[in-house]
Amino acid sequence: MKVLVTGGAGFVGSHIVDLLIQRGYEVVVVDNLYHGNLKNINSRAVFYKVDIRDKYKIKDIFDKEKPDYVIHEASQISVENSIENPILDAEINILGTINVLESCKGSKVKKIIYPASAAIFGEPEYLPIDEKHPLSMLSPYGVSKHTVEHYLDVYNKIYGINYVSLRCSNVYGPRQDSSGEGGVVSIFCNKMFNGERPIIFGDGEQIRDFIYVTDVARATLMAMSGNINGIFNVCSGTKTSINKLVKSINKILDQDIKAINKEERKGDIKFSFMSNVKINSILKWEQKIRLEDGLRNMLKYLEMEKKV
Template sequence: MRALVTGGAGFIGSHLVDVLQEAGDEVTVVDRLRTEANLQRAIERGARLVSADVTDVPAMLEAFAEARPEVVFHLAAQIDVRRSVEDPSMDAHQNVGGTAAILEAARVGGARRVILASTAAVYGDPVRLPIAEDTEIAPLAPYGASKAAAESYLALFSRAYGLSTLALRMSNVYGPRQSPHGEAGVIAIWCSAAAEDRPVTVFGDGAQTRDFVYVEDVVRGFLAAAHTADEGALNLSTGVETSLVDLAATLGLRTESGPGRLGEIARSSLDPSAAAARLGWRASTPLAEGLRKTLASMRGE
């Protein structure tokens, strides 16, 4: 198929591009291209690159007209929760405005389907775990709110224009190529520390939990979603809670204590059963194996 991946130079996007090309698909990448390091192999294989911001509507219309994608994987986003709190207008511009621009370009360009990379952050901190898709949307930060709004635009374009859309709400994705800097997840930061034999800071009591899902499993979920007609929203997750204390122990890290952080979600685990039923998808990488691969990548092995 002809596929277009926004944010294709990023952590998850570059893995998706690789797998699409391995399947023989024609791939166009739209990215602001702060770095092309993750795309070197894709470029050699013939991936077409468009250096542009997804909020630039004329640029998106032009890119889609040239690429004529059948399926659009929309992964470009502002993903730093702290930045979203500091500058909610910027966050909304990127995540809501960018999604609206992509949907309009997809509609005008005749794309068959748009799949959005959404997040567990739309749920906030619900009482009942694991979190199913019918749980109330109640984000705790502008980032989660902007992703929830982006999902609403998918539903709107589906109703108004018949565009096939699906949002994939990912839990905490980790794996090779995830930067340990900036908006990185805890596993990237802690694997970097383990590779350099540095201690890590555990904020609060360390009992807070996350649902860690390996990037290769997530990519399989996106591919499965591309070949179905399912709409709405689905969780991509393991359904397993892991505490930060247990994560540090698994990585053999020395820890230091820090104060708890305001607004941090205490527990998180998403129910993946709907994705299993509707997409035939399940996460298959045990945490220990995924950590081993991620740590090896950090060490350059």
């Protein structure tokens, strides 16, 4: 079985590629390396340095490789960039995705798996956020990530292409870029590992839902199999405050670095955590890596990177 992974040089995509290869799949990676890294790509994957906005090249790859499944991770992922340049965001996240879907049309692709985002919910109306929670996007990124869910549904209705959209909470783990504003775990681990004080906007009592990247990779592979279509949250379902995050990193590093508290940022959501009841009951997926263990892995990874 062959799986084409767009964005397979990125943080989440590269972990999915590793798991696919470990499970015996043939893997083709398509990535323009805009935010991904060559060194993340498993050496047993076939790699095309191609932009998903290039519909002719994308179609050529599909015609040549004839994948059985597509995992579509390639995306512009910055909320801030999407506000500054909504056209670029839509070109990559919406039009680029349509190129991928058009290439799936009439091919042997059985299913496409797509990572949506908690950015589509806005300020929660109730907690935990389940799949039926009303949507209220606060950024063009949120709009583009959700728009794709409509396209997936329409391509399923018209062409019978199966799909699963996985609405992921805050994913963290090795290879995550610590310069992005989305990766608070990565930013804090990097800072505190280097003995620096992390910056907390507000009192640190804001709640987030952190999920380890290999748990997301496992959910992605579980979503590939079977005839189940639709939308599933992938999350821990656990509330973690930013203060608790700092405390846990300190505990593992056996230190007591104090965060610097700055003024709360406008538009930041105070409480957000999601429900994993649906994915748990239908796909039988469960979170395996708890926060303390995930943080330990991340810090070990930073230690190893330092030695290289």
